[in-house]
Amino acid sequence: MKMQADDPLKRLKNRALYYLAKREYGFVELVNKIKPFATDELDLNLDSCYQIVEELKQKGLQSDYRFCESYINSKKRKFGLQKISYELKQKEIDDFLIEEFIEVLRGxxxxxxxxxxxxxxxxxxxxxxxxxxxxxxxxxxxxxxxxxxxxxx
The missing domain is CATH 1.10.10 (Arc Repressor Mutant, subunit A)
Structure with missing residues (x-):
């Protein structure tokens, strides 16, 4: 039987780390991913989600740059730059960061x-x-x- 941490913030952080261990996530995407767990199971508010993801970002465990790089590398052989750019904007990645990667791929x-x-x-x-x-x-x-x-x- 698994031992669960009693502290809800610790459980939320562990859930976020679990997701990040599988693949890279954008900041907003990770917040949205852990939000149902935080609000439904742990009775935490949305601010707690932002706080946890911000902490992970400060520690270098979550990075929009790495997410963008990973996402583009997985999609560039199947889709054009317009679609990739649109999908990244839907995931609320900064336009400047998107343009930086798209410029490299234009050729x-x-x-x-x-x-x-x-x-x-x-x-x-x-x-x-x-x-x-x-x-x-x-x-x-x-x-x-x-x-x-x-x-x-």
Whole structure:
């Protein structure tokens, strides 16, 4: 049988550390992840969640920079920069940090788009309908229209 710490803040911190041990989380994402546990099971308020995550951030255990780097590396082969940027904004990552990483990847976008297109399609579109279908697929993946035009001439 597991021994639980009596202190609710310690239990909340342990829960946050458990999540961080599995993968990187953004600040707001981690707060949202531990919020149900804090409010429902421990009767703590949202401020406690922010306090715990801020403490982990100060100790270097939580980092938006590492999260951003990890997230982009996992998505860059499947999605375009627009979609990755949008998803990071949804996770409330700072725009400056997003732009810093996106700038580095701009040169790789064509290659990523080409690989995604080749996995899905074996040949260039034969008619306008097929061309529109391929363009829509690539746009849904978050690639810019200029990049798509270079691939689907």
């Amino acid at each position: 790789e976008e064509y290659e990523s788009a080409r690989m995604v297109w080749e996995r899905k399609y074996s040949s260039l579109p034969s008619d306008l309908n097929e061309k529109n279908k391929q363009i829509k697929f690539m746009q849904n993946r978050g690639f810019t229209f200029d990049t798509i035009k270079k691939i689907i001439k």
